[in-house]
Amino acid sequence: MSIKTRRKGRFFRSLAIGAVLVPLASLAGCSDDKPAIPPDAPGVSRSEEYSFGSATHAQDWQATRKILDQLEGRFGEKSVRVLSRNLASTTDPQAIKAYYAERLAHQAGWAEIPVSTFADRAWAFAFVSPQGDWVLAVEALNASEGAAGIVPLNILTNLDDDKGSRQ
Template sequence: MSNKIRRMGRFFRVLKIGILAVPLLGLAACSGEQVVMPPDAPGVSRSEEYSFGSATQAQDWQATKKVLDQLEGRFGEKSVRILARNLDSTTNPQSIKAYYAERLVHQAGWAEMPVSPFADSAWAFAFVSPSGKRVLAVEALNPSEGAGGIVPLNILTNLDEDKGSNG
């Protein structure tokens, strides 16, 4: 009888440890997902209104839609929002990619995800979180497609915005 009681006591100790350990492991696994939207890259600015004509707007939407369709296919329909920005047309797209790679890949362990831009009039790149649940993609028209020294740039993401950031 005492062996049976000892085995049951050991069973309940292991059960208690498991009950406490599972939520802690879950919290540790989710801790990498706390990345918020990084501040805008150098050369990227916000505008109160859309600064481009209808022809550029149509090209911009086609390019954005091409990337959006790829992201929604993986992350779910209506899960990704579009943040419209302006890009200084003299800014090198590789510097924009390097800026986000530093914040997401090097600091948070994200990986690059292949995306196809729209024809030759745009460029795009994307990064996905280690769990595969979060994404940040950037799409912009080539400098020759813009006017006034700026081109449309769109950030497509399901990340939360950093409410403390003013950039």
């Protein structure tokens, strides 16, 4: 076999290997994409304006601030955004937690982290990505703190977009 033939063979083998490895490498690169915020849970809705009075707003902000302080201590100051929602006061907090846990489980490796809430007036939970880079927390006032069948609920996250929250 001539040297020319061997070089051509090596060249085409390299091309074939590259044709297989390049798509695999690009797929591996895609796996590091920032996870999406799951769609809003059942019982959670959006409102054009804040639906609560000043007393409820003050309690809501205290509860949110308590969770925000804990998350910013771990993920960096001003890195966590607050997305305001309304929650039907008849919705069970455990159902909300199970919903987000199930959605994040599809993104592999998310784990719950402890967060302490604002006295007995609110509840909260948080999940962190496997590498510890991303967080999704949910905080809401107890049903007894709301009016007109709804209570304020806040999603606290450092994910960039809110595309996944639209249904």
